[in-house]
Amino acid sequence: MANVIPDAWMPNADMERIHLHWTAGGHSANATDKKSYHILVEGNGNLVRGNHSIERNAPPPRSPRASHTKNANTGAIGVSLCCMRSARERPFNAGPSPMTETQWNKGLQVIAELAERYNILVTPTTILTHAEVEPNLRISQNNKWDIVRLAFDDRFRGPSGVGNEMRARVAALIGGAGPDGDGDDDGKMPDDARLPRFRVTDVAPSQLNFRRSPGGEKIGSLPERTVVERIGVHGEWWQVRTRLGYVGFVHSGFLSPV
Ligand SMILES: [Zn+2]
Known part of the structure; x- marks a missing residue:
């Protein structure tokens, strides 16, 4: 993975979680976005660094830092996609700056890359969307719906529907497999099925x-x-999924x- x-x-820094957001703004990162998140992804895929370095959010709580998730900023890296200005959840309308597949x-x-750098496991309580913070971490978030819909793909809906897709893709990337037919790669990277499989053996009754x-x-x-x-x-230690x-x-x- 380049x-x-x-x-x-x-x-x-000792970071514990990664939260994925959208900015509810346009396709470019503005001054408010840079104050709120560590890394921004613009509509064309360009990356912008936020004002506050990631280590500002490492425990213990300190100020100033990126304040991206209510009552859940300590230990959490905030990544945000610049998109979804004036979007509506129901009926769904992605607005004039919809999330792009890129x-x-x-x-x-x-x-x-963040998960590998900070040794963060791919689980629903450690790598999650903002919409999953309330159900998965039990910390209320005032009806945040980033990300329960993908403007370019209707198949994934709801906090866990989108979150599980995100984690499956992230786990595949960590495993060395490329994005699956996303158009900006060769689309011919090995798929998950090529990873060697093993069965837990001789561990019972434990x-x-x-x-x-x-x-x-x-x-x-x-x-x-x-x-x-x-x-x-x-x-002798193997990383497995x-x-x-x-x-x-x-x-x-x-x-x-197997
Ligand atoms: Zn958010």
């Missing part, structure tokens, strides 16, 4: 620890016979080829 975010935009694809690539990093914090467990896809190898799109590390000694 990096699209300049290294200088990603200083060392900026959506670029936004997913931005999120994938379960296999699913960790944030090689040998690191336990963030879940996988039952015997769970099938995972291998994304990367770090010695579950069928629901969760990405983490497991000890390779309990995986056998």
Whole structure:
């Protein structure tokens, strides 16, 4: 994956989550947008750095910082797509500056790079849209609907419908697969099916620890016979993705080829 975010935009910091927004403005980043978010994606896919560096949002809470999500800014990187000015949720009307497929694809690539840089797992509580903050983190957000619709693709709707699509695409990017027929790549990158698959074996009656990093914090467990896809190898620790799109590390000694 060729990096699209300049290294200088990603200083060392302990970041926990990535929130994807839209600005509810035009296709270019304005002064307010730059105050509110860390990275903006303009309508043509151009990236703009916000005024506040990402590390300003690292815990503990400090000021000034990018204030992009009510009561949920600490530890959270704010990425925003410049679009959807005067848009209406019901009946859906994307308005005069609808989200473009180019900026959506670029936004997913931005999120994938941030997730790798800050070692953030692809889960519904760590990489999420603003619309998912209330249901997934239980922090009220005053009916924020970014992002429950994609102006260019009607198939994905609602907080989890769009959020799950976002995470599946981000996980695929982290795994090295390219965007799927998005028009700005060759469209012939390997698809998910090419990733080698393994089954959890010889771990019963216990379960296999699913960790944030090689040998690191336990963030879940996988039952015997769970099938995972291998994304990367770090010695005896393998980075894997579950069928629901969760990405983490497991000890390779309990995986056998499917
Ligand atoms: Zn938002």
